[in-house]
Every structure is written in structure tokens, then in C-alpha cells.
Amino acid sequence: xxxxxxxxxxxxxxxxxxxxxxxxxxxxxxxxxxxxxxxxxxxxxxxxxxxxxxxxxxxxxxxxxxxxxxxxxxxxxxxxxxxxxxxxxxxxxxxxxxxxxxxxxxxxxxxxxxxxxxxxxxxxxxxx
Numbered sequence: 240x241x242x243x244x245x246x247x248x249x250x251x252x253x254x255x256x257x258x259x260x261x262x263x264x265x266x267x268x269x270x271x272x273x274x275x276x277x278x279x280x281x282x283x284x285x286x287x288x289x290x291x292x293x294x295x296x297x298x299x300x301x302x303x304x305x306x307x308x309x310x311x312x313x314x315x316x317x318x319x320x321x322x323x324x325x326x327x328x329x330x331x332x333x334x335x336x337x338x339x340x341x342x343x344x345x346x347x348x349x350x351x352x353x354x355x356x357x358x359x360x361x362x363x364x365x366x367x
Contacts, residue, residue: 242323253297255268257293260292271287275290276334283334285332285333286327286332304360305317306360308352308354308356310352317357322337324340324343333346
């Protein structure tokens, strides 16, 4: 499985190219990318629009399990990495270490997303 550090390293190498795809200004993208944690964060970490889009572009190029979640008003995608979960919607997102999956699940539930599919997947696919 892909690790968070691999994704961050790719983003650090390709952020200018990915920022153009996302329609982000260079200064905005550079600032948001610089704030990405290099290791899976101990706390739930919120992402702003450009960082979320850049990560989505980088993750879509990799073989990563993607779990779509829906609420009444919107849809989001959770990318399951070996050591982290990355939730990305159109304008923001969250990163959580696999150890903090329950915190992310609760936040998504509070936002109105149906989380049972993701919870079941995580319970049946423990990383050794």
C-alpha cells in the first residue's frame, strides 16, 4: 500500500504542475503544500481547497483504495493509505493517521456522511 510520506514527496516535487491543473495561484498552492505534514498527523488535520485538489490529483495517479461517501447534500472520497486516511471533497479535506480513524469517522458522521461502508472496510482490512 502507498504510504503518506510517498504522497507528500510526490506533491512536493510536482506541486506547481498540479496547482495549474487545480487552478490555484502559485503563492496559495505553495503555502498550503508547505503546511502539509511530512508524517501522518497525530491530530485530525484540515486541508484547504488548493491542498485538497493537489492531493486528489496526486492520489488519482496512484493505486490507492478509494471509498466514496455520500450525504444528502454532497459527496466526498476517502483515500485509504497504509498509514493514513485522506478525505477530499471539492473544496477541502482532512488527513488522519490510521490510528486516528475513529476521529475522522466521527467528523464525517457529524458532517452528515454515511460512514458504514468506510467503517466496515477499515475493520476488515487491518494493515499488519
